[in-house]
Amino acid sequence: xxxxxxxxxxxTDGKNGANLVEVQNLKVYFPIRAGIFxxxxxxxxxxxxITFEVRRGETLxxxxxxxxxxxxxxxxxxxxxxxxxxxxxxxxxxxxxLKSGPLRRLRRRMQIIFQDPYGxxxxxxxxxxxxxxxxxxxxxxxxxxxxxxxxxxxxMVGLDPSYVNRYPHEFSGGQRQRIGVARALAVEPExxxxxxxxxxxxxxxxxxxxxxxxxxxxxLGLTYLFIAHDLSVVKHISDRVxxxxxxxxxxxxxxDTIYAAPGHPYTRxxxxxxxxxxxxxxxxxxxxxxxxxxxxxANPPSGCRFHTRCWLYEKLGKPENCRTIDPPLxxxxxxQKAACHYAEDCVKSDVGVAHIDDRPVRHGTPEGALRFAHKxxxxxxxxxxxxxxxxxxxxxxxxxxxxxDDGGDNGSKPN
Amino acid sequence: xxxxxxxxLTPDExxxxxxxxxxxxxxxxKYLLEVKNxxxxxxxxxxxxxxxxxxSFELGYGETLxxxxxxxxxxxxxxxxxTRLVPNPPGKIVAGSVVFDGVDLLxxxxxxxxxLRGKEIGFIFQDPLTSLNPTLTIGYQIAEAIRQHMGLxxxxxxxxxxxxLAKVGIPRARDRLxxxxxQFSGGMRQRVMIAIALSCDPKLILADEPTTALxxxxxxxxxxxxxxxxxxxxxAVLMITHDLGIAAxxxxxxxxxxAGRIVETGSVDVIFERPxxxxxxxxxxxxxxxxDVRSDRLRTIEGLPPLxxxxxxxxxxxxxCAYARDACRDHEPELTPRExxxxxxxxxxxxxxxxxx
Numbered sequence: 030x031x032x033x034x035x036x037x038x039x040x041t042d043g044k045n046g047a048n049l050v051e052v053q054n055l056k057v058y059f060p061i062r063a064g065i066f067x068x069x070x071x072x073x074x075x076x077x078x079i080t081f082e083v084r085r086g087e088t089l090x091x092x093x094x095x096x097x098x099x100x101x102x103x104x105x106x107x108x109x110x111x112x113x114x115x116x117x118x119x120x121x122x123x124x125x126x127l128k129s130g131p132l133r134r135l136r137r138r139m140q141i142i143f144q145d146p147y148g149x150x151x152x153x154x155x156x157x158x159x160x161x162x163x164x165x166x167x168x169x170x171x172x173x174x175x176x177x178x179x180x181x182x183x184x185m186v187g188l189d190p191s192y193v194n195r196y197p198h199e200f201s202g203g204q205r206q207r208i209g210v211a212r213a214l215a216v217e218p219e220x221x222x223x224x225x226x227x228x229x230x231x232x233x234x235x236x237x238x239x240x241x242x243x244x245x246x247x248x249l250g251l252t253y254l255f256i257a258h259d260l261s262v263v264k265h266i267s268d269r270v271x272x273x274x275x276x277x278x279x280x281x282x283x284x285d286t287i288y289a290a291p292g293h294p295y296t297r298x299x300x301x302x303x304x305x306x307x308x309x310x311x312x313x314x315x316x317x318x319x320x321x322x323x324x325x326x327a328n329p330p331s332g333c334r335f336h337t338r339c340w341l342y343e344k345l346g347k348p349e350n351c352r353t354i355d356p357p358l359x360x361x362x363x364x365q366k367a368a369c370h371y372a373e374d375c376v377k378s379d380v381g382v383a384h385i386d387d388r389p390v391r392h393g394t395p396e397g398a399l400r401f402a403h404k405x406x407x408x409x410x411x412x413x414x415x416x417x418x419x420x421x422x423x424x425x426x427x428x429x430x431x432x433x434d435d436g437g438d439n440g441s442k443p444n
Numbered sequence: 445x446x447x448x449x450x451x452x453l454t455p456d457e458x459x460x461x462x463x464x465x466x467x468x469x470x471x472x473x474k475y476l477l478e479v480k481n482x483x484x485x486x487x488x489x490x491x492x493x494x495x496x497x498x499x500s501f502e503l504g505y506g507e508t509l510x511x512x513x514x515x516x517x518x519x520x521x522x523x524x525x526x527t528r529l530v531p532n533p534p535g536k537i538v539a540g541s542v543v544f545d546g547v548d549l550l551x552x553x554x555x556x557x558x559x560l561r562g563k564e565i566g567f568i569f570q571d572p573l574t575s576l577n578p579t580l581t582i583g584y585q586i587a588e589a590i591r592q593h594m595g596l597x598x599x600x601x602x603x604x605x606x607x608x609l610a611k612v613g614i615p616r617a618r619d620r621l622x623x624x625x626x627q628f629s630g631g632m633r634q635r636v637m638i639a640i641a642l643s644c645d646p647k648l649i650l651a652d653e654p655t656t657a658l659x660x661x662x663x664x665x666x667x668x669x670x671x672x673x674x675x676x677x678x679x680a681v682l683m684i685t686h687d688l689g690i691a692a693x694x695x696x697x698x699x700x701x702x703a704g705r706i707v708e709t710g711s712v713d714v715i716f717e718r719p720x721x722x723x724x725x726x727x728x729x730x731x732x733x734x735x736d737v738r739s740d741r742l743r744t745i746e747g748l749p750p751l752x753x754x755x756x757x758x759x760x761x762x763x764x765c766a767y768a769r770d771a772c773r774d775h776e777p778e779l780t781p782r783e784x785x786x787x788x789x790x791x792x793x794x795x796x797x798x799x800x801x
Contacts, residue, residue: 201748232514232686233744236729236731236732236743236744240742240744243741265732265738299660303660304690304692305733306689306691308713308716309717311692318661319661320665322631392719392728393725393726394725394729395718
């Protein structure tokens with residue numbers, strides 16, 4: 030377990046820290062059409078007036094339940110969706126009014142990794158052509174240089190370069206997701222929107238892809254918007270976390286405060302809902318179980334959108350301003366903003382965090398066993414690529430100092 | 445294999461035998477469900493896929509047992525085998541016995557099985573939208589099972605439906621009887637599924653990834669509902685999930701499955717705190733956890749699960765295991781008892797005389 034603090038946080042070295050993407054009052058509305066004439070009967074306010082920034086070199090986690098507008102936000106940020114209102118500024122260039130030519134040139138610097146590794150790769154294209162397509166589009170390489178670049182990219186994401194002529198169906202979900210990552214990296218982007226990149230994968234494969242994304246970020250200095258539907262995944266990869274509910278950002282801040290002292294009751298409810306793989310802690314924890322479903326974004330509740338399900342609203346005796354005034358996102362601590370009239374009361378509560386602010390206990394490989402790993406997994410699978418990334422990909426099992434073999438039965442030596 | 449038996453018995457005879465079996469055997473057994481050496485294979489053009497391979501476990505009355513593993517490990521096929529719902533062809537239960545409440549389900553007639561499904565054993569599946577019929581009202585679909593199995597009149601069955609819907613937390617239950625599945629949200633549909641599962645007071649509920657399609661806050665609601673209602677009705681639950689957090693919170697005991705085998709079994713505390721199988725270590729290590737200090741890298745299990753065609757006599761996890769030695773490649777280990785009672789693991793390295801203490 031490498032502590033997160035070992036990586037220079039965004040903003041500590043000179044070039045990092047400035048805003049790479051700025052989102053101002055972004056709104057994305059979808060019309061609801063009905064009837065024979067398909068007249069507009071209403072609007073779904075998928076994203077409703079959000080303002081935030083992504084700093085260069087950081088990973089911003091964007092968390093929320095389905096339908097809260099997190100994917101729409103991600104897509105609007107690279108203009109895969111046209112915003113209804115508001116602006117998105119990428120490295121000083123205003124995106125929303127950009128003409129198609131300059132936009133295409135700018136797209137080289139921003140890419141997206143999709144959730145579904147099955148739907149996002151063309152089944153009739155080989156891996157080689159999938160990865161080289163962006164190179165051709167942006168006229169970055171051709172001929173042997175292109176082949177070389179594709180091989181390099183495959184190695185970079187931990188795939189064997191000899192796979193270039195295979196088709197997506199020949200790969201497992203995790204490998205496909207690596208292909209998606211290679212395609213995104215092909216044009217050497219600065220900013221990548223990761224739209225739930227590991228949600229469709231199995232537990233053991235999730236960790237592989239998550240580690241790959243972390244390694245690539247650190248090595249290539251990438252900036253991520255990491256979209257996820259629960260708070261446990263983004264805790265480890267994010268420098269800051271934003272929580273969305275019904276088209277609004279309700280809380281944003283560094284993980285240290287978001288996970289220890291959340292200022293919005295919804296963040297606490299989300300934290301409380303995530304099951305923890307520790308039976309004793311599960312028995313001890315007090316859950317806030319939100320009642321009801323997320324209201325329709327076509328007809329959001331008045332005032333604070335969360336008040337219909339809010340446990341704090343109930344506890345405070347249903348104060349009127351929750352029903353009438355939409356709370357603005359305001360600073361409640363250093364770098365932490367929350368959109369709640371009663372954020373101060375919320376911070377004081379221990380709801381939702383009681384089970385995580387304990388001393389961390391992590392069960393898993395017992396320390397005794399670590400000394401006995403006599404062969405690295407990298408050796409076993411032999412698909413780890415050459416070059417400096419292979420150091421990063423070797424599991425941390427090897428980082429444990431070798432201890433004396435206390436009489437293992439077949440005499441093979443620990444590393 | 446079951447046809448041979450069922451051909452000889454009329455439904456009445458089967459029912460009589462069922463009753464007799466139950467009276468004699470139930471007294472002896474302290475388990476509601478005993479699965480012994482269950483093997484379900486799929487006969488495909490590429491070869492025989494041993495999806496469930498010699499799986500044995502027990503489930504006590506009122507107990508919640510977790511079946512944990514990644515996709516393709518055989519956990520769902522195990523559940524389907526228990527109720528003989530494996531699609532045939534290509535699937536076939538090739539060996540084993542499933543004794544439910546004193547009756548061997550694999551020897552039961554088709555008619556007897558039909559009477560059992562939905563009555564004694566309720567189901568909650570992953571995707572409520574595909575498991576509900578879109579063209580029938582919710583009220584009809586819940587009442588169907590009640591009328592079939594409990595012989596209530598239409599009026600009485602609808603009264604029970606209203607009672608059930610209220611119990612699973614659907615507001616204005618009586619007004620919603622005539623609504624169709626699409627008029628409900630995902631969480632509400634799953635509540636309807638739970639109402640159907642509970643409609644005939646089953647002894648066992650098979651919950652196959654019941655919350656995987658739902659959002660976290662809705663998942664918390666549904667899990668709470670399942671655990672409250674199963675306590676209230678004294679129903680045993682077989683909880684199939686890939687989410688270790690859900691297993692930790694819901695289950696009394698946990699079976700960890702890998703590549704068609706149970707690789708570790710024990711009480712929930714033992715499995716999560718002192719697992720003795722490197723696969724279980726790997727699973728716990730690779731989880732990004734909420735209750736953990738922030739770390740940049742997770743330990744991973746490298747590689748992929750094996751194909752279940754032509755499985756060699758070796759530990760199935762050995763190609764991905766950092767602790768594997770020649771012994772692991774030569775023979776497959778048995779499930780052997782470990783320190784705590786009821787804790788079994790399938791691993792040479794952590795067994796007596798193994799190289800991990």
